Amino acid sequence: MQISTKIKNIRTSGTVKMAQLARELKQEGKDIIELSEGEPDFNTPKFIIDAAFKAAHNGHTKYTDVRGTLALREAISKKFLQDNKIHYSSEEIIVGTGAKQIIFNALVSTLNSNDEVIIPSPYWVSYPDMVKIADGTPIIVSCSKEDHYKITPATLSKAINKRTRWLILNSPGNPTGAIYSSSDLLSLAETLRQHKNVSIICDDIYEVFTYENKSFANILEVAPDLKNRVLTVNGVSKSHAMTGWRIGYAGGPLDLIRAMTKLQGQSTTNPSSVGQAAALAALNGSKDIIKEWNIVYTKRKNLVQEKLSKINNLAFLNPEGAFYFFIDCTGLIGKSTFSGLKLKSDIDICMYLLEHAQIALVPGSEFGMPNFLRLCFAKSDKILVEACKRIEKSIYALNT
């Protein structure tokens, strides 16, 4: 079969690749600890599952409005107003098959060939390839450790030209856990006001998981005048441990939402009706469970932070949000394994840890930053302690 040049030119998602490899090794009977895929280890809360069952029994098993049911869009509108102080009417909201499809649809709906999209690096693995599928050009802007891996007004200004259509902002960020503070967003907004051709995708999927008294803000909270240039993306995958239900959503300018609706209507139609009923229960339900999980994640973060900081040749900034450690492993490059293999890259280190420690991590190069490893800490304390022990042992087994 002929495979299109477009598809040949994109990569397989690095996180999906590592998770698949880990699954295969597990099936072979290996005791693999999977810290590569970014998903909560908690089960979807029972009240959400019950609501989905009820909806299915009550006949909510048919096609819905392409944009998502009115009830769900109204609940999302309420959520945006309550949590983010942004007013989106139900007409300005679309529900999709995960935040992933929402971002994909936004890019496909807006980009023409040669249009550019600014992606601060390190970035979530899928952004550059989504831009390419949409015929655009990803412009990767490398962010420094000193700037906590966040784009600054100066680096943003340098990257903007007349072909720039979007800036993608992800906060709390995957893979670094960095959060754009209100003052970061204020200064970025000042730059963005000078470039009216640039719109902003705010990927807020990790909004609810923040640590060390850091608080989340969306750019519209500090710069409401940018509302007709911002697409605010969110979803229930991470907040309510609902990755498999595939429900994401966005609020944005009406013309963009209409274009995305047109695209969705010709591709997947509507997101799953039962998934939407579950998301409705999630958004209308109590937030206590999120508060409980936040406490659990904070403890896990502190645990891994303490363990990893004792391992020589690994360095990291403490995550402010999300559930990842982005670990600088430059100190391991050039070391040799007991079988004489020289570790030349983060990919070599990941493969070594997978084979020797049976730990699945994701190489930083997948996120646009080589010589790093991403570790997901959405796992039990027991698993995390064992994982850190194995990582330490394998690293100390290396020869200089």
Ligand SMILES: Cc1ncc(COP(=O)(O)O)c(C=O)c1O
């Ligand atoms: C930064 C970021 N955005 C979006 C998504 C996609 O989430 P969803 O499951 O809603 O498609 C992910 C999932 O890993 C993510 O890390």
